[in-house]
Amino acid sequence: MIPFSKHSVPNKVKKIFEEILKTGWFTHGKYTHLFEKEFKKFTKAKYCTVVSSCTAGLHLSLLALDLKKNSEILIPAMSHTATAHAAEYAGLKVKFLDVNKTTGNIEYETVKKNISKKTKAVMVVHMNGNSCEIKKIKEICDKKKISLIEDCAHGLGTFYQGRHVGNFGVAGSFSFYPTKQITTGEGGVVITNNEKIFKKIKKLKAFGIDKDIRDRKLPGKYDVKMLGFNYRMTELHAAMGLLQLKKYKSFLKRRKQLAKRYILNFKNFSHLRHAIYNKESSFFIFPILTKSRDKLLKHLIKKKIGVSIHYAKSLPFMSYYKKKYKVSKNKFKNSINYADSNISLPVYPKLTIRNVDKISLEIKKFLSEIR
Ligand SMILES: Cc1ncc(COP(=O)(O)O)c(C=O)c1O
Structure with missing residues (x-):
């Protein structure tokens, strides 16, 4: 069996868990602080705060913008439902945009065309670890005085012209769900270069309490000035993240080697499509597109090859959003096609080149024979 994902949490974590159990310091401790410090170092962001999930981070980032209820937000039609849900939690009105037919990413021209008063x-969203045209999108947002938030759930190790994603918008939120580049089980982090936004997100993630636990003169003495949440991350989760992040440069190198191998294996094979190699991608997964998606998916599962789909239905056509926004299929041809034809192939440091060759061979054999 080749699993779709395999974590790379170092064994050393057990020692840290023992230490945490001994001290009883489960939250607000040194590991959340160390993880944040390491995350800032890796992404070169000025500020960073860990949260309970990427969704929580997106929710807080949007709340920190202080937008009026029912303000319009543009969101790619191809993403995890969390992207649009976060906007709904924040009371915003979602306008979905179609995506690029090969990368699944939102495009600058589409954003520009859809901006209105x-x-x-x-x-x-930086789909599959491949950055969207973030620089141009940021420029138009700045010009039109529109806030930009980056859903970086797939984006740890993703750069755009040498700058880590999450640093272009007002804030960027990352996910540490088990299939992600690094995992804390559940968890996320928000980065920002705006001190005011950082302070607001930090307060909102801990009930809106005005004083950090260390800044209180007397225990329990604080005030609450806003309706915050409990979106904190525990020390155990942070320790897992920290240990993986310390090794992430080598993980990233490996991810790129694996992606290059898939590309080499599929060279001159015309029965599937994939995006061209981008050295700044972090290859969250390796997506391929084929008209025979469901048949191939079943075949790979039969062959005990772990695969997935990101995503099988575009957001405007999920029942909740379909009922609420009633959009026409004509406007989402690329997203619908992408949803019907994509398969995510595994990419993770423990995957071997032999595994990649086996997966590629099975795919090529199957797609050649069913034609
Ligand atoms: C693009 C995207 N955004 C947001 C999320 C939500 O992340 P989390 O599960 O950490 O809340 C995911 C989850 O996989 C995702 O793929």
């Missing part, structure tokens, strides 16, 4: 924010 009603548009107050744009949320981009």
Whole structure:
């Protein structure tokens, strides 16, 4: 069996868990602080705060913008439902945009065309670890005085012209769900270069309490000035993240080697499509597109090869959003096609080149024979 994902949490974590159990310091401790410090170092962001999930981070980032209820936000039609849900939690009105037919990413021209007087924010996603046209999107957002938030759930190790994603918009939120480049089980982090936004997100993630636990003169003495949440991360989760992040440069190198091998194996094979190699991608997965998606998916599962789909239905056509926004299929031809034809192939440090060759061979054999 080749699993779709395999974590790389170092064994050393057990020692840290023992230490945490001994001290009883489960939250607000040194590991959340160390993880944040390491995350800032890796992404070169000025500020960073760990949260309970990427979704929580997106929710808080949007709340920190202080937009009026029902303000319009542009969101790619191809993403995890969390992207749009976060906007709904924040009371915003979602306008979905079609995506590039090969990368699944939101495009600058589409953003530009859809900005109107009603548009107050744009949320981009760096699909599959491949950055969208973030620089140009940021420029148009700045020009039109629109806030930009980056959903970086797939984006740890993703750069755009040498700058880590999450640093272009007002804030960027990352996910540490088990299939992600590094995992804390559940968890996320928000980065920003804006001190005011950082302070607001930090307060909102801990009930809106005005004083950090270390800044209180007397225990329990604090005030609450806003309706915050409990979106904190525990020390155990942070320790897992920290240990993986310390090794992430080598993980990233490996991810790129594996992606290059898939590309080499599929060279001159015309029965599937994939995006061209991008050295700044972090290859969250390796996506391929084929008209025979469901048949191939079943075949690979039969062959005990772990695969997935990101995503099988575009967001405007999920029942909740379909009922609420009633959009026409004509406007989402690329997203619908992408949803019907994509398969995510595994990419993780423990995957071997032999595994990649086996997966590629099975795919090539199957797609050649069913034609
Ligand atoms: C693009 C995207 N955004 C947001 C999320 C939500 O992340 P989390 O599960 O950490 O809340 C995911 C989850 O996989 C995702 O793929």
